Amino acid sequence: MRSAARLLAVVLVVLFAAPAAFAAAERPLDPAVAPVATRSIERSEAEAIARRIPSVRRALAANPDSYLASERRNGRWSVKAWSGGRSSRQTAEVIIDPATGRVLETWTGFQAAWSMARGYPGAFGRSVNAPWIWVTLCVLFVLPFVDPRRPLRLLHLDLLVLVAFSVSLAFFNNANLGLSVPIVAPLLIYVVVRLAAIGLRRTPRPAAGLPLLVPWRWLAAATFFLIGLRLGLNIVDGNVIDVGYSGVIGADRLAHGRELYGAFPTDNEHGDTYGPLLYLAYVPFELIWPWQGRWDDLPAAHAAAAGFDLACIALLFQLGRRLRGPELGTVLAYAWCAWPFTVYATNSGVNDALPAALILAAVLAAARPGARGALAAAAGLTKFAALPVLPLFATHGLEFRGRLRGLALFAAGVMLTCAIAALLAFAHTDPRTVWDRTLGFQIDRDAPFSVWGLYGGGWKIGQGILQAVVVLFACAVPFLPRRRDVVGLAALAGAILAAVQLVTTYWFYTYLLWFFPLALVALLAGPGVGGLTGRAWGAAARAPARSHPPAGPASSG
Incomplete structure (x- = not known):
């Protein structure tokens, strides 16, 4: 138990090391919640106030074509400085109280153009960021898997790495991208290397039990509680960011037979950047809760986010049940529910659990090439970042009989x-517009949320080299000696998805959901089909639970 206590202490220290982790630090007030003024200063006065700010003067002096543009938004004056010229970009923004002329916020650099980089409290996930919720979930995620007899077990490090993304989020919530961004890269590198090592190990290590600090049935009860918690938070306190809003708009356009690309409303102009199947997935929810033509509470987006999340839970349980029985299924479902980033995503109304669910379904259909191909392609046609896993899924199981037939069914x-x-x-839109609005837009998109976008310069050269390496890895993996079972398939698919995130310019924390369920399968079922050992606090280990042989459809190939 001393080892367990030490590991728990490490988790708590890591989470609280970041200043004001997950709490609302003292920062400029979010203009979206500002009181509406009863009187107003004029536009020219607001711009004159902005020009007197030294940082704005420097931004305007940097380019002779620079200019100011101002508008009333949410009861306040927003004065923006633009660089001018053909590639004009925003270089500063000043938020001014129209009643008093007081400057409420001043932003320059990337935080001028990216309001999501300003650390507004509750902008993403809302109350999930509260320390007592987040830290509790982190402890619940790690603690059941602590093995006091083997404190240096590699699984302990794996779990700490997955929790350590929380430190980056803490700095992000405090508008400190200078620390939040560089923390992510080494963590993603660890995930890529660890999952690739599991998947490329041709001969799995001897089957070993998965020690649990508590009986697995306790985790089953905890899973139902955590499901209720995430659903309750989504209903009572969840918000919907632009990603979820995009899904609802696209579903409305599909349901009414209108063009899907190139005609989104101005309050979400680039919401048509995703694959068409993402919008199709929202159609049932939008039909029940129709879009009202504005960015309101969007109940369809809330329901869709919860539905995609529940799909991942159900698929993880089913996959674990096939591999090792209901014990492993329960453990995988519990781990998904306890990891705070899954709640963070659901409470932000995003859809990143959808490609994760489709990839999980493809893994579950590993022995059926046609279904495997359809599901893997569907994941890539919701979020294009999932497309690189297609070669891996195409060649899974080809060492067995019926190789050509399997390839043909997968292709079909x-x-x-x-x-x-x-x-x-293409029903109402030409191919050029579809390209420009989707991959064309994403390829040229710049953002400060990765080391490539934050630092730029020579980092872009390194990014190009690493992108080529990732493409080569995704194409070469099918031909490398590797683990040929479902665990190996999940591990390598997770490694590819994490590698794609590592080399992309635009990255966000909800993207972690793409590889996370695959990592759970690889890390918790990776040693082999052994038993799960559940023991009460301080009690001696029980005999291993009944070991279930892997079901044919999930383990062949």
Whole structure:
């Protein structure tokens, strides 16, 4: 128990090391919650006030074509400085109280153009960021898997790495991208290397039990509680960011037979940047809770986020049940529910659990090439970052009989999914517009949320080299000696998705959901099909639980 206590102490120290972690630090007030003034200063007065600020003067002096543009938004004056010229970009923003002329906020650099980099309290996830909720979830995620007899077990480090993304989020919540961004890269590198090592190990290590600090049935009860918690938070305190709003708009356009790309409203102009199947997934929810034409509470987005989340929980349970029985299924479902970033995503109304669910379904259908191809392609046609896993899924199981038939069925599944996506995308829009609004926009998109976007310069050269390495890795993995079972498939798919995140310019914390369920399968089922050992606090270990042989459909190939 001393080892368990030490590991718990490490978790708490890591989480509280960041200043004011997850709390609302003293920062400029979010203009979205400002009181509306009863009288107003004029536009020219607001711009004159902005010009007197030294940082704004420097931004304007940096380019002779610079100019100011101002507007009333949420009861306040927003004065923005633009660099001018053909590639004009925002260089500063000043928020002014129209009643008093007092400067409430001043932002320059990337925080001028990116309001999400300003650390506004509750902008993402709302109350999930409260320390007592976040830290409790981190402890619940790590503690059941602590093995006091083997304190240096590699699984302990794996779990701490997954929790350590919280430190980056703490700095992000405090508008400190100078620390939040560089923390992410080494953590992603660890995930890539660890999962690749599991997947490329041709001969799995001897089967070993997964020690649990508590009986697995306790985790089953905790899972239901955590499901209720996340659903309650989503209903009572959740918000919907632009990603979820995009899904609802696209679903409305599909349901009414209108063009999907190139005609989104101005308050979410680039919301049509995703694959067509993402918008299709929102259609059932939008039909029940129709879009009212504005960015309101968006109940369809709340329901969709919860639905995608529940799908991941159900698929993890089913996959674990096939591999090792209900014990492992319960453990995987519990781990998903306890990891705070899954609640963070659901409470932000995003859809990143959707590609994760589709990839999980493809892993579950590993022995059925047609279904595997259709599901893997569907994941890539919701979020394009999932497309690099297609070669891996295409070649899974080809060392067995029926190689050509398996490839043909996989290709047929992929083509069927692509045909549906093409019908949705090109029914009212030409291919050039679809490209410009989706991949064309994403390729040229700049953002300060990765080391490539934050530092720029020579880092861009390194990014290009690493992107080529990731493409080569995704294409070469199918031909490398590797673990051929479902655990190996999940591990390598997770490694590819984490590697893609490592080399992209635009990155956010909800993207972690893409590889997280695959990492759970690789890390918790990776040693082999052994038993789970549950023991009460301080009690001797029980005999291993009944070991279930892997079911045929999930383990062949």
